[in-house]
Amino acid sequence: MRHIKNMRKIISLCVIYCTVFLCLATSIVYADSVIILDPGHTKIRYGTKSCSGGHEFQYNNEMTDFIEEYLKSNNIQVLKTRSVNQEISLKGRTENSSGKALFISIHHDSAQEKYISYENGNPCSNYASGYSIFVSRKNPFFEDSLQYAKILGRNLRRLGLTPTLHHAEKIHGENRELIDKELGIYRFDDLFVLRTAKCPAVLFESGVIINPYDDQLVKTHEYKNKVAESMLEMVKTAIVKKNDNK
Ligand SMILES: [Zn+2]
Numbered sequence: 001m002r003h004i005k006n007m008r009k010i011i012s013l014c015v016i017y018c019t020v021f022l023c024l025a026t027s028i029v030y031a032d033s034v035i036i037l038d039p040g041h042t043k044i045r046y047g048t049k050s051c052s053g054g055h056e057f058q059y060n061n062e063m064t065d066f067i068e069e070y071l072k073s074n075n076i077q078v079l080k081t082r083s084v085n086q087e088i089s090l091k092g093r094t095e096n097s098s099g100k101a102l103f104i105s106i107h108h109d110s111a112q113e114k115y116i117s118y119e120n121g122n123p124c125s126n127y128a129s130g131y132s133i134f135v136s137r138k139n140p141f142f143e144d145s146l147q148y149a150k151i152l153g154r155n156l157r158r159l160g161l162t163p164t165l166h167h168a169e170k171i172h173g174e175n176r177e178l179i180d181k182e183l184g185i186y187r188f189d190d191l192f193v194l195r196t197a198k199c200p201a202v203l204f205e206s207g208v209i210i211n212p213y214d215d216q217l218v219k220t221h222e223y224k225n226k227v228a229e230s231m232l233e234m235v236k237t238a239i240v241k242k243n244d245n246k
Pocket residue numbers: 040041047048056107108
């Protein structure tokens with residue numbers, strides 16, 4: 001009887017030690033590299049207006065904060081380029097990106113003026129709907145950036161999100177090269193933060209907020225959770241690669 005009790009004690013101690021060890025191992029692996037989250041625009045230069053009259057700046061803050069919490073709860077070390085109401089230059093956003101695993105800029109999308117009608121002074125349109133991802137060939141880590149963008153796109157698609165293809169239209173202001181139509185990945189070489197980041201970088205447009213459907217969708221917990229979940233594999237891959245190259 002005593003023998004069985006002792007065995008039980010030993011087994012439960014083993015379980016406790018193994019759990020502690022695994023938790024520590026996970027945090028050591030992921031705490032070693034930093035992910036930069038960049039909420040687009042500022043309170044003064046707030047980006048696009050939504051169909052319900054909100055400012056893109058606010059949408060970007062909310063989505064970024066959600067992703068930040070999600071990543072932190074997965075033992076990932078996150079830095080943001082600015083605090084909630086901080087004014088910052090485009091140059092300032094990428095200043096501290098050297099040596100980081102990945103720079104992710106978060107935005108919400110619009111469309112060209114000719115597709116917009118105004119309701120109560122707010123821009124509205126059903127012309128485009130969905131997310132998009134941008135990468136730049138001028139980023140010093142373009143190949144890595146594209147690899148990570150594909151992981152993000154695949155996860156977004158897996159969770160039922162659809163990309164918008166309107167940035168590929170052959171008109172002034174768009175005309176972006178679609179690198180991957182299925183995953184919604186565009187090439188935008190001169191996008192400032194992508195070009196000047198000193199680490200792999202992707203820019204994510206979460207939804208087209210002049211579209212009344214997207215405008216409501218992107219505010220939901222379920223949607224934000226799908227976006228954050230989609231980012232996790234990309235972020236982990238970038239961190240593992242960063243640590244391998246040390
Ligand atoms: Zn924007």
